[in-house]
Amino acid sequence: MPAVQPRFREIQESDVDAIADLLTRGFVHRSRQYWMAGLKRQGARSLPANAPRYGYLMEHDGKPVGCLLLIYSTKTIDGETVVCCNNSSWYVDSEFRNYAALFATMTQKRKDVTYFNVTPATPTWPILEAQGFKVYCRGLSFSLPGLSRNRGGMRVETITADTTAIAGLPDHELELLRRHAGYGCLSLVCRSDTEVIPFVFFRLRKRRGIIPLPALQLGFCREIADYVRCAGAIGRHLVWRGCPIVIADANGPIAGLADIYSEARGRKYFKGPRQPRLGDLADTELAIYGM
The missing domain is CATH 3.40.630 (Aminopeptidase)
Structure with a gap:
Protein backbone atom coordinates (compact mmCIF):
# COMPACT_ATOMS: atom_id res chain seq x y z
CA MET A 1 0.00 0.00 0.00
CA PRO A 2 1.37 3.48 -0.86
CA ALA A 3 2.73 5.52 2.05
CA VAL A 4 0.62 8.53 1.00
CA GLN A 5 -3.12 8.02 0.62
CA PRO A 6 -4.43 8.96 -2.83
CA ARG A 7 -6.76 11.91 -3.28
CA PHE A 8 -10.31 11.62 -4.63
CA ARG A 9 -11.70 14.45 -6.76
CA GLU A 10 -14.08 15.23 -9.61
CA ILE A 11 -12.83 14.65 -13.15
CA GLN A 12 -12.29 17.93 -15.01
CA GLU A 13 -12.16 18.58 -18.75
CA SER A 14 -8.37 18.86 -18.51
CA ASP A 15 -8.21 15.28 -17.16
CA VAL A 16 -9.93 13.62 -20.13
CA ASP A 17 -6.80 12.55 -22.03
CA ALA A 18 -5.24 11.06 -18.89
CA ILE A 19 -8.50 9.26 -18.02
CA ALA A 20 -8.61 7.76 -21.53
CA ASP A 21 -5.05 6.50 -21.05
CA LEU A 22 -5.95 5.03 -17.65
CA LEU A 23 -9.04 3.24 -18.98
CA THR A 24 -7.15 1.92 -22.00
CA ARG A 25 -4.60 0.46 -19.59
CA GLY A 26 -7.30 -1.00 -17.38
CA PHE A 27 -9.62 -2.40 -20.07
CA VAL A 28 -7.17 -3.94 -22.50
CA HIS A 29 -9.82 -5.01 -25.01
CA ARG A 30 -11.06 -1.44 -25.48
CA SER A 31 -9.11 0.99 -27.63
CA ARG A 32 -8.17 4.51 -26.65
CA GLN A 33 -10.33 5.71 -29.55
CA TYR A 34 -13.32 3.96 -27.96
CA TRP A 35 -12.78 5.82 -24.67
CA MET A 36 -12.15 9.20 -26.29
CA ALA A 37 -15.29 8.94 -28.43
CA GLY A 38 -17.40 8.08 -25.39
CA LEU A 39 -15.84 10.79 -23.21
CA LYS A 40 -16.50 13.33 -25.96
CA ARG A 41 -20.18 12.34 -26.02
CA GLN A 42 -20.35 12.41 -22.25
CA GLY A 43 -18.79 15.87 -22.24
CA ALA A 44 -21.50 17.24 -24.55
CA ARG A 45 -24.54 15.95 -22.64
CA SER A 46 -27.11 17.96 -20.69
CA LEU A 47 -26.94 17.20 -16.96
CA PRO A 48 -29.22 17.41 -13.93
CA ALA A 49 -28.32 20.14 -11.45
CA ASN A 50 -25.21 19.60 -9.30
CA ALA A 51 -24.13 16.48 -11.20
CA PRO A 52 -20.48 15.85 -12.14
CA ARG A 53 -19.79 15.91 -15.86
CA TYR A 54 -17.63 12.77 -16.02
CA GLY A 55 -17.37 11.28 -12.55
CA TYR A 56 -14.42 11.03 -10.17
CA LEU A 57 -10.77 10.08 -10.21
CA MET A 58 -8.29 8.76 -7.69
CA GLU A 59 -5.05 10.72 -7.88
CA HIS A 60 -1.54 10.02 -6.55
CA ASP A 61 1.51 12.23 -7.14
CA GLY A 62 -0.54 14.30 -9.56
CA LYS A 63 -1.48 11.35 -11.77
CA PRO A 64 -4.79 9.45 -12.02
CA VAL A 65 -4.51 5.92 -10.65
CA GLY A 66 -8.23 5.15 -10.64
CA CYS A 67 -11.53 6.45 -11.94
CA LEU A 68 -15.25 5.86 -11.80
CA LEU A 69 -17.23 7.26 -14.71
CA LEU A 70 -20.70 8.43 -13.67
CA ILE A 71 -23.43 9.16 -16.22
CA TYR A 72 -26.22 11.27 -14.71
CA SER A 73 -29.66 11.65 -16.26
CA THR A 74 -33.29 12.18 -15.36
CA LYS A 75 -35.79 9.40 -15.96
CA THR A 76 -39.53 9.03 -15.48
CA ILE A 77 -40.33 6.07 -13.23
CA ASP A 78 -44.00 5.42 -12.40
CA GLY A 79 -44.85 8.98 -13.41
CA GLU A 80 -42.16 10.55 -11.21
CA THR A 81 -39.05 12.36 -12.47
CA VAL A 82 -36.04 10.72 -10.84
CA VAL A 83 -32.35 11.66 -10.91
CA CYS A 84 -30.40 8.55 -11.90
CA CYS A 85 -26.71 7.79 -12.14
CA ASN A 86 -25.24 4.99 -14.22
CA ASN A 87 -22.07 3.81 -12.46
CA SER A 88 -20.03 3.13 -15.54
CA SER A 89 -16.42 2.10 -15.97
CA TRP A 90 -14.66 1.57 -12.63
CA TYR A 91 -10.93 0.93 -12.63
CA VAL A 92 -8.13 1.29 -10.05
CA ASP A 93 -4.45 0.45 -10.60
CA SER A 94 -3.40 -2.67 -8.68
CA GLU A 95 -1.16 -0.75 -6.25
CA PHE A 96 -4.20 1.22 -5.04
CA ARG A 97 -6.89 -1.50 -5.04
CA ASN A 98 -7.17 -1.34 -1.24
CA TYR A 99 -8.78 2.06 -1.72
CA ALA A 100 -11.21 0.95 -4.45
CA ALA A 101 -14.24 0.22 -2.24
CA LEU A 102 -13.78 3.46 -0.27
CA PHE A 103 -13.42 5.36 -3.53
CA ALA A 104 -16.67 3.94 -4.90
CA THR A 105 -18.54 4.64 -1.66
CA MET A 106 -17.31 8.23 -1.43
CA THR A 107 -18.53 9.00 -4.95
CA GLN A 108 -22.07 7.60 -4.46
CA LYS A 109 -23.37 9.39 -1.38
CA ARG A 110 -26.41 11.34 -2.61
CA LYS A 111 -29.63 10.03 -1.06
CA ASP A 112 -31.83 11.61 -3.74
CA VAL A 113 -30.12 9.74 -6.58
CA THR A 114 -30.84 6.24 -7.85
CA TYR A 115 -27.46 4.67 -8.68
CA PHE A 116 -27.39 1.69 -11.02
CA ASN A 117 -24.81 -0.56 -12.66
CA VAL A 118 -25.68 -2.21 -15.98
CA THR A 119 -22.35 -3.97 -16.68
CA PRO A 120 -21.12 -5.39 -13.35
CA ALA A 121 -18.31 -7.90 -13.73
CA THR A 122 -19.05 -11.12 -11.85
CA PRO A 123 -16.20 -10.64 -9.31
CA THR A 124 -17.71 -7.27 -8.32
CA TRP A 125 -21.15 -8.66 -7.39
CA PRO A 126 -20.27 -9.29 -3.72
CA ILE A 127 -18.68 -5.82 -3.51
CA LEU A 128 -21.79 -4.14 -4.89
CA GLU A 129 -24.05 -6.10 -2.56
CA ALA A 130 -21.87 -5.13 0.41
CA GLN A 131 -22.31 -1.49 -0.66
CA GLY A 132 -26.10 -1.85 -0.49
CA PHE A 133 -26.88 -2.49 -4.14
CA LYS A 134 -29.77 -4.82 -5.02
CA VAL A 135 -30.39 -6.88 -8.14
CA TYR A 136 -33.16 -5.53 -10.35
CA CYS A 137 -32.40 -7.55 -13.50
CA ARG A 138 -31.18 -11.14 -13.29
CA GLY A 139 -30.66 -12.07 -16.92
CA ARG A 267 -27.30 -9.00 -14.17
CA LYS A 268 -27.91 -5.37 -13.16
CA TYR A 269 -27.90 -3.63 -9.77
CA PHE A 270 -29.36 -0.48 -8.24
CA LYS A 271 -29.25 1.48 -5.01
CA GLY A 272 -31.48 4.41 -4.16
CA PRO A 273 -35.07 5.58 -3.89
CA ARG A 274 -36.53 4.12 -7.12
CA GLN A 275 -35.89 0.81 -8.83
CA PRO A 276 -35.08 1.23 -12.56
CA ARG A 277 -37.51 -0.43 -14.89
CA LEU A 278 -36.65 -3.14 -17.36
CA GLY A 279 -36.37 -1.91 -20.92
CA ASP A 280 -34.86 1.49 -20.14
CA LEU A 281 -31.11 1.65 -20.77
CA ALA A 282 -31.34 5.05 -22.44
CA ASP A 283 -28.46 7.45 -21.76
CA THR A 284 -26.32 4.75 -20.17
CA GLU A 285 -22.80 3.66 -21.04
CA LEU A 286 -24.27 1.10 -23.47
CA ALA A 287 -25.60 3.97 -25.60
CA ILE A 288 -22.94 6.63 -25.05
CA TYR A 289 -19.87 4.39 -25.20
CA GLY A 290 -21.33 1.45 -27.11
CA MET A 291 -21.49 -2.25 -26.36
Missing part, protein backbone atom coordinates in the same frame (compact mmCIF):
# COMPACT_ATOMS: atom_id res chain seq x y z
CA LEU A 140 -31.41 -11.64 -20.60
CA SER A 141 -34.11 -12.73 -23.02
CA PHE A 142 -32.98 -13.73 -26.52
CA SER A 143 -36.03 -13.49 -28.77
CA LEU A 144 -36.89 -13.93 -32.43
CA PRO A 145 -39.50 -11.18 -32.86
CA GLY A 146 -40.01 -12.03 -36.51
CA LEU A 147 -41.87 -15.16 -35.38
CA SER A 148 -44.52 -13.02 -33.66
CA ARG A 149 -47.57 -12.00 -35.66
CA ASN A 150 -48.00 -8.38 -36.70
CA ARG A 151 -50.80 -7.07 -34.52
CA GLY A 152 -53.12 -4.36 -35.74
CA GLY A 153 -51.24 -3.48 -38.92
CA MET A 154 -48.23 -2.00 -37.10
CA ARG A 155 -45.75 -0.08 -39.27
CA VAL A 156 -42.13 0.72 -38.41
CA GLU A 157 -40.32 3.99 -39.16
CA THR A 158 -36.62 4.72 -38.62
CA ILE A 159 -35.69 7.91 -36.77
CA THR A 160 -32.42 9.70 -37.51
CA ALA A 161 -30.54 12.44 -35.69
CA ASP A 162 -32.02 14.88 -38.23
CA THR A 163 -35.68 13.89 -37.87
CA THR A 164 -37.58 17.07 -36.99
CA ALA A 165 -41.01 15.76 -35.99
CA ILE A 166 -43.04 12.58 -35.64
CA ALA A 167 -46.79 13.05 -35.46
CA GLY A 168 -48.18 11.67 -32.21
CA LEU A 169 -44.82 11.40 -30.41
CA PRO A 170 -44.08 13.72 -27.45
CA ASP A 171 -41.16 16.09 -27.94
CA HIS A 172 -39.07 14.59 -25.12
CA GLU A 173 -39.33 11.11 -26.64
CA LEU A 174 -38.45 12.40 -30.11
CA GLU A 175 -35.39 14.09 -28.61
CA LEU A 176 -34.40 10.81 -26.92
CA LEU A 177 -34.70 8.94 -30.23
CA ARG A 178 -32.75 11.61 -32.12
CA ARG A 179 -30.04 11.73 -29.46
CA HIS A 180 -29.54 7.97 -29.53
CA ALA A 181 -29.53 7.87 -33.32
CA GLY A 182 -26.67 10.37 -33.05
CA TYR A 183 -24.85 7.92 -30.78
CA GLY A 184 -25.09 5.30 -33.53
CA CYS A 185 -28.07 3.41 -32.08
CA LEU A 186 -31.08 2.29 -34.11
CA SER A 187 -34.09 4.45 -33.19
CA LEU A 188 -37.54 3.38 -34.36
CA VAL A 189 -41.20 4.10 -33.88
CA CYS A 190 -43.90 1.51 -34.33
CA ARG A 191 -47.08 3.13 -35.60
CA SER A 192 -50.66 1.91 -35.63
CA ASP A 193 -53.81 3.82 -36.58
CA THR A 194 -54.13 5.06 -32.98
CA GLU A 195 -50.65 5.31 -31.41
CA VAL A 196 -46.93 5.83 -31.92
CA ILE A 197 -44.55 3.74 -29.79
CA PRO A 198 -40.82 4.58 -29.46
CA PHE A 199 -37.90 2.14 -29.35
CA VAL A 200 -34.12 2.31 -29.26
CA PHE A 201 -31.85 -0.64 -30.06
CA PHE A 202 -28.12 -0.89 -29.39
CA ARG A 203 -25.82 -2.42 -31.96
CA LEU A 204 -23.43 -5.17 -30.87
CA ARG A 205 -19.80 -4.57 -31.76
CA LYS A 206 -16.95 -6.89 -32.54
CA ARG A 207 -14.96 -7.47 -29.33
CA ARG A 208 -11.71 -9.37 -28.77
CA GLY A 209 -11.79 -10.32 -32.44
CA ILE A 210 -15.13 -12.13 -32.03
CA ILE A 211 -17.91 -11.37 -34.51
CA PRO A 212 -21.11 -10.65 -32.52
CA LEU A 213 -24.44 -12.39 -32.84
CA PRO A 214 -26.73 -11.03 -35.58
CA ALA A 215 -28.64 -9.28 -32.81
CA LEU A 216 -29.58 -5.94 -31.28
CA GLN A 217 -30.03 -5.07 -27.61
CA LEU A 218 -33.32 -3.42 -26.64
CA GLY A 219 -32.14 -0.09 -25.24
CA PHE A 220 -35.38 1.78 -24.64
CA CYS A 221 -39.10 1.19 -24.64
CA ARG A 222 -41.85 2.61 -22.45
CA GLU A 223 -42.50 -0.87 -21.11
CA ILE A 224 -41.63 -4.42 -22.12
CA ALA A 225 -45.29 -5.01 -23.04
CA ASP A 226 -44.83 -2.50 -25.88
CA TYR A 227 -42.04 -4.61 -27.33
CA VAL A 228 -44.22 -7.73 -27.11
CA ARG A 229 -47.09 -5.96 -28.91
CA CYS A 230 -44.82 -4.62 -31.64
CA ALA A 231 -42.49 -7.62 -31.90
CA GLY A 232 -43.87 -8.91 -35.20
CA ALA A 233 -43.49 -5.61 -37.04
CA ILE A 234 -40.11 -4.89 -35.46
CA GLY A 235 -38.86 -8.39 -36.18
CA ARG A 236 -39.66 -8.18 -39.87
CA HIS A 237 -38.03 -4.75 -40.04
CA LEU A 238 -34.87 -6.07 -38.39
CA VAL A 239 -34.63 -9.29 -40.41
CA TRP A 240 -34.17 -7.25 -43.58
CA ARG A 241 -31.24 -5.56 -41.80
CA GLY A 242 -29.60 -8.84 -40.86
CA CYS A 243 -30.54 -8.80 -37.18
CA PRO A 244 -33.19 -11.44 -36.45
CA ILE A 245 -32.41 -11.62 -32.69
CA VAL A 246 -33.33 -9.07 -30.01
CA ILE A 247 -31.73 -9.20 -26.56
CA ALA A 248 -33.72 -7.67 -23.70
CA ASP A 249 -33.33 -7.33 -19.95
CA ALA A 250 -35.55 -9.83 -18.14
CA ASN A 251 -36.12 -11.73 -14.94
CA GLY A 252 -37.51 -14.77 -16.73
CA PRO A 253 -38.90 -15.78 -20.12
CA ILE A 254 -41.05 -12.99 -21.58
CA ALA A 255 -44.65 -14.07 -22.12
CA GLY A 256 -45.81 -13.64 -25.70
CA LEU A 257 -42.36 -13.98 -27.29
CA ALA A 258 -40.44 -16.84 -28.87
CA ASP A 259 -37.45 -16.44 -26.58
CA ILE A 260 -34.76 -18.16 -24.53
CA TYR A 261 -33.94 -16.78 -21.08
CA SER A 262 -30.47 -16.98 -19.57
CA GLU A 263 -28.84 -15.72 -16.37
CA ALA A 264 -25.31 -16.31 -17.65
CA ARG A 265 -25.08 -12.58 -18.41
CA GLY A 266 -27.09 -9.43 -17.95
